[in-house]
Amino acid sequence: xxxxxxxxxxxxxxxxxxxxxxxxxxxxxxxxxxxxxxxxxxxxxxxxxxxxxxxxxxxxxxxxxxxxxxxxxxxxxxxxxxxxxxxxxxxxxxxxxxxxxxxxxxxxxxxxxxxxxxxxxxxxxxxxxxxxxxxxxxxxxxxxxxxxxxxxxxxxxxxxxxxxxxxxxxxxxxxxxxxxxxxxxxxxxxxxxxxxxxxxxxxxxxxxxxxxxxxxxxxxxxxxxxxxxxxxxxxxxxxxxxxxxxxxxxxxxxxxxxxxxxxxxxxxxxxxxxxxxxxxxxxxxxxxxxxxxxxxxxxxxxxxxxxxxxxxxxxxxxxxxxxxxxxxxxxxxxxxxxxxxxxxxxxxxxxxxxxxxxxxxxxxxxxxxxxxxxxxxxxxxxxxxxxxxxxxxxxxxxxxxxxxxxxxxxxxxxxxxxxxxxxxxxxxxxxxxxxxxxxxxxxxxxxxxxxxxxxxxxxxxxxxxxxxxxxxxxxxxxxxxxxxxxxxxxxxxxxxxxxxxxxxxxxxxxxxxxxxxxxxxxxxxxxxxxxxxxxxxxxxxxxxxxxxxxxxxxxxxxxxxxxxxxxxxxxxxxxxxxxxxxxxxxxxxxxxxxxxxxxxxxxxxxxxxxxxxxxxxxxxxxxxxxxxxxxxxxxxxxxxxxxxxxxxxxxxxxxxxxxxxxxxxxxxxxxxxxxxxxxxxxxxxxxxxxxxxxxxxxxxxxxxxxxxx
Numbered sequence: 001x002x003x004x005x006x007x008x009x010x011x012x013x014x015x016x017x018x019x020x021x022x023x024x025x026x027x028x029x030x031x032x033x034x035x036x037x038x039x040x041x042x043x044x045x046x047x048x049x050x051x052x053x054x055x056x057x058x059x060x061x062x063x064x065x066x067x068x069x070x071x072x073x074x075x076x077x078x079x080x081x082x083x084x085x086x087x088x089x090x091x092x093x094x095x096x097x098x099x100x101x102x103x104x105x106x107x108x109x110x111x112x113x114x115x116x117x118x119x120x121x122x123x124x125x126x127x128x129x130x131x132x133x134x135x136x137x138x139x140x141x142x143x144x145x146x147x148x149x150x151x152x153x154x155x156x157x158x159x160x161x162x163x164x165x166x167x168x169x170x171x172x173x174x175x176x177x178x179x180x181x182x183x184x185x186x187x188x189x190x191x192x193x194x195x196x197x198x199x200x201x202x203x204x205x206x207x208x209x210x211x212x213x214x215x216x217x218x219x220x221x222x223x224x225x226x227x228x229x230x231x232x233x234x235x236x237x238x239x240x241x242x243x244x245x246x247x248x249x250x251x252x253x254x255x256x257x258x259x260x261x262x263x264x265x266x267x268x269x270x271x272x273x274x275x276x277x278x279x280x281x282x283x284x285x286x287x288x289x290x291x292x293x294x295x296x297x298x299x300x301x302x303x304x305x306x307x308x309x310x311x312x313x314x315x316x317x318x319x320x321x322x323x324x325x326x327x328x329x330x331x332x333x334x335x336x337x338x339x340x341x342x343x344x345x346x347x348x349x350x351x352x353x354x355x356x357x358x359x360x361x362x363x364x365x366x367x368x369x370x371x372x373x374x375x376x377x378x379x380x381x382x383x384x385x386x387x388x389x390x391x392x393x394x395x396x397x398x399x400x401x402x403x404x405x406x407x408x409x410x411x412x413x414x415x416x417x418x419x420x421x422x423x424x425x426x427x428x429x430x431x432x433x434x435x436x437x438x439x440x441x442x443x444x445x446x447x448x449x450x451x452x453x454x455x456x457x458x459x460x461x462x463x464x465x466x467x468x469x470x471x472x473x474x475x476x477x478x479x480x481x482x483x484x485x486x487x488x489x490x491x492x493x494x495x496x497x498x499x500x501x502x503x504x505x506x507x508x509x510x511x512x513x514x515x516x517x518x519x520x521x522x523x524x525x526x527x528x529x530x531x532x533x534x535x536x537x538x539x540x541x542x543x544x545x546x547x548x549x550x551x552x553x554x555x556x557x558x559x560x561x562x563x564x565x566x567x568x569x570x571x572x573x574x575x576x577x578x579x580x581x582x583x584x585x586x587x588x589x590x591x592x593x594x595x596x597x598x599x600x601x602x603x604x605x606x607x608x609x610x611x612x613x614x615x616x617x618x619x620x621x622x623x624x625x626x627x628x629x630x631x632x633x634x635x636x637x638x639x640x641x642x643x644x645x646x647x648x649x650x651x652x653x654x655x656x657x658x659x660x661x662x663x664x665x666x667x668x669x670x671x672x673x674x675x676x677x678x679x680x681x682x683x684x685x686x687x688x689x690x691x692x693x694x695x696x697x698x699x700x701x702x703x704x705x706x707x708x709x
Contacts, residue, residue: 002338006418006435007366008119010090013295015098015120017106018365020134021332022084022114023142024341024355026167079419081114083107083141085134086359089366094295095122103128105140107282107311108292112141113419114338114357116365122295123285126312129319135332136318136325138356139168143314143323144282144307146172146232149257150180151305152279153228157181162217162226162247164240165233165258166193168353172323173232173257174202179322185220187213188233193353199327217247225249231256238263248274255279282307289541330354368418369434372425375445381409382471382669383445387437387461388453389415389424392475397452398428400659407666411446414439416453437461441468448473448669454548455555459484466491466499473665475504477558478686480550485686492679500675502665503682505562509657509664512636513563515649516624519631519641520567526602527568528625531560534613540586552609553590553696558689560607561597565681567624570601575688579696580612587611593696597688 010016088102098104106112108124128137146169155161159182163174166188177184178201186197187206194205206216217226229244231254238261244254245268253275256262269276284298285291285307291298298306305313317323331352333341341355384401386393401408411432413425418435425433431445440446441464449465451458451474459479465472466488479485492498507513520527535552543549544556565572579593591611598604624631629643636656640648664676 002336003422004364004367004370005115005422006368006370006433007117008416008418008435009368010092011119011121011416012092012094013122013293014092015088015095015104015106015122015125016090016092017084017086017104017118017120017125018089018361019084019086019106019116019118019359021086021138021359022081022112022357023138024114024345024357025082025142026345026351026353026355079110079113079115081357082109082112083138084112084114084118085128085137085140086118089117092122098122098125098127103134103137105134105137105311105315107141107144107307114335115419116335116359116362119416121293123291123297123306123308126308126315129315132315132319135330135356137315139172139325139354140311140314141282142169143172143318144310145169145257145279146176147310147314148281148283148305148307149173149230149232149255149279150176151283151310152277153230153253153255155180155182155228158183159227160185160221162187162229162244163197164188164229164231164244166190166197167232167234168328169257170232171197171200171328171353173230175200175323176317177230178202179317185217185226196327196353200324213243214246221249226252228253228255231260232258234259236261242268245269245272245274245276248272251275253277283310289543289546294546325354328352328354330356332356332358335359368436369432369439370418370422371432372422373429373431375431376409378409378445380670381405381407382447382666383411383443384408384448384450385412385414385440385443385446386410386424386430386450386452387414387440388451388457388475389413389417389420390452390454393450393452394424394427396658397450397662398424400662402428403659404662404666407663407670408448411443412440437464441465441470447471448665451475454543455480455550456548459488462501463488463491466501469499471500471502471669473502473504473662476506476556476562477550477554477689478503478682480554482690485683485690489683500665500668501679501682502661502668502676503562503686504658504661505559505677505682505685506657506661507559507563507636508566508677509660510636511651511655511657511660512633512639512649513566513657515639516567516631516633519629519639519644519646520624520626523626525626526599527605529564529567529603529605529622530608531563531606531622532608532620533557533560533610534615534617534619534621535591535609535611536613536615536619537586537611538591540588545588551588551590551693552611553593553595553693554689557595557607557609557692558685560609561595561688561692562677562681562685564597564599564605564607565685568599568601568603568605570599570603572597572684572688573600574598575691575695577692577695589696590693593692595692595696 085105088100091098104125105128106120106125161177161182162185163170164187166186174184174186174197183203185204186202188194191207198205206213225248231244233240240260250272255277257279284303290296335357345351410430413421413430414434415421421433448471451461458474462472462474549555575597577595579589594608596606618635620635622633632640636654638650667673668675
């Protein structure tokens with residue numbers, strides 16, 4: 001389905017590209033299209049790892065909420081495509097080496113989509129040689145995949161290499177091997193593909209329907225077997241890998257590039273002492289966020305062939321004619337006929353090896369706001385804009401806003417990725433979708449801006465909205481930068497009747513904590529609070545650890561500092577923090593730490609935050625000691641009391657207060673109730689997070705407290 005979506009803005013480390021042509025992948029992409037047509041139960045059988053995550057979510061959040069979340073994500077769909085070529089429109093402020101007007105080829109799933117305009121990280125774009133068309137250059141991703149598969153094989157001049165599967169990827173692989181000086185044998189179930197490969201330089205083609213594949217390979221190699229086999233086929237059968245190994249000589253290599261069954265037979269590998277290798281997509285840098293999104297290149301003397309340099313080399317070989325697409329008779333479809341292209345490729349009949357989408361220049365290509373539904377009458381409701389349409393916003397905030405329709409009118413959804421904005425906005429009946437934050441701030445019908453972007457944008461976007469006169473609900477943390485906190489504090493000092501600011505410290509609003517507060521309402525002693533967050537391991541390259549996330553203390557533990565404030569209802573006077581410093585393990589300093597907070601009323605609250613525990617143990621537990629009682633909370637599902645006659649509380653699902661915090665926001669803005677969280681508390685709890693961060697990062701060993709007043 002072709003949709004109009006808001007055009008993206010150029011990111012600081014990216015290029016904004018007007019696409020001329022994009023290439024449809026017959027393998028990965030069409031497999032995804034076929035999967036999308038299956039019933040949910042069949043998808044679960046084919047993707048058990050996703051099914052396990054859904055079951056865990058169901059245990060935590062209940063069947064109804066999980067079902068709605070999954071159904072919403074499936075209904076929204078995802079943009080397809082990962083190989084395109086076009087003209088640079090704008091260059092990000094941190095990008096060197098490109099300028100507007102350059103022709104570039106682009107790669108990356110979720111980046112080089114089938115779209116008129118794309119925002120492409122600089123390491124996923126390469127300049128097109130002057131003698132090469134954008135039609136040919138749009139195959140850059142498939143060419144780089146084929147090139148990396150060949151590099152993994154490490155072929156030497158004169159070796160015999162077999163290619164199993166002669167689709168587009170196999171055709172390119174065979175040509176690259178020939179350019180490398182190899183003797184190449186190819187096989188495919190389709191005799192027409194074999195014929196085409198021979199026309200393009202294949203030395204020998206074997207039709208498995210006409211002769212025994214393994215026996216023929218041995219005859220062509222004087223009885224030794226192939227030096228290497230590259231598998232570029234797509235099938236669920238395990239027989240393909242077995243045949244590849246049988247066709248190899250002793251101590252040969254098998255490299256898997258395609259998607260085939262992997263129920264390996266030990267005897268196939270062991271008897272010949274074979275090397276079995278996987279080729280991971282386009283080359284070194286793939287799936288490394290620092291390389292792909294952060295623009296950090298690998299030095300050429302140490303990593304000769306990165307994914308970007310593979311892309312560049314493939315285009316050079318095309319331009320020189322050493323690799324050719326001429327005989328593959330590409331079929332080109334105008335983008336408004338994209339559905340016809342996918343239907344043709346999905347069918348059982350004859351299919352082209354190469355299919356491209358073509359994008360005529362359009363005056364609306366850079367349109368950044370798309371109308372979705374007629375404007376609704378607010379009728380005493382708050383017009384709200386959701387900024388950031390990632391997984392959390394779509395799983396939590398947008399469904400909750402639908403439950404609170406009597407208080408909130410979803411005016412728009414804004415996202416840097418226009419496709420996300422459109423999908424979320426359409427699913428939750430927003431008036432319009434946009435990729436332009438200024439459009440949101442200029443909309444007089446927007447009363448509240450809900451910010452759910454990545455952490456590094458929270459403070460600056462909140463301040464922009466406040467200056468525009470909008471009330472702001474910003475997901476935690478309020479900011480990860482002390483300077484931004486100072487600017488927000490200055491804003492409130494300088495304005496007599498400023499808009500409301502609420503940080504999404506939702507745990508204080510949860511039903512479980514409401515029960516705890518009632519139990520503590522008449523307390524006569526200070527509190528001792530022990531809170532344990534069994535947070536689980538997050539890989540070092542996850543965005544949470546990056547400049548965008550700020551780390552786990554600033555990004556998540558801040559929740560608990562706010563909860564301590566809500567429980568004690570007192571001002572914090574000192575904080576001490578210590579972390580585990582691991583010299584050999586994969587943990588960061590802010591992965592495992594203990595923070596102890598002292599309060600003016602005498603209470604002492606301690607947070608143990610750790611990534612060292614096991615996932616079978618509850619993620620969040622708390623014990624409170626006061627007035628001869630012990631109050632225990634587990635995962636916001638249960639509250640129990642020891643030492644009193646109060647009844648315990650239990651919920652079948654986790655209730656962490658996200659719905660209740662939005663209801664409290666509406667109460668304040670529509671019904672004149674007090675601000676859900678005081679400004680002083682929001683600022684103080686953010687400063688606590690900064691103080692903890694300073695101590696655990698610098699690993700201060702003194703036992704003295706760190707004064708934050």
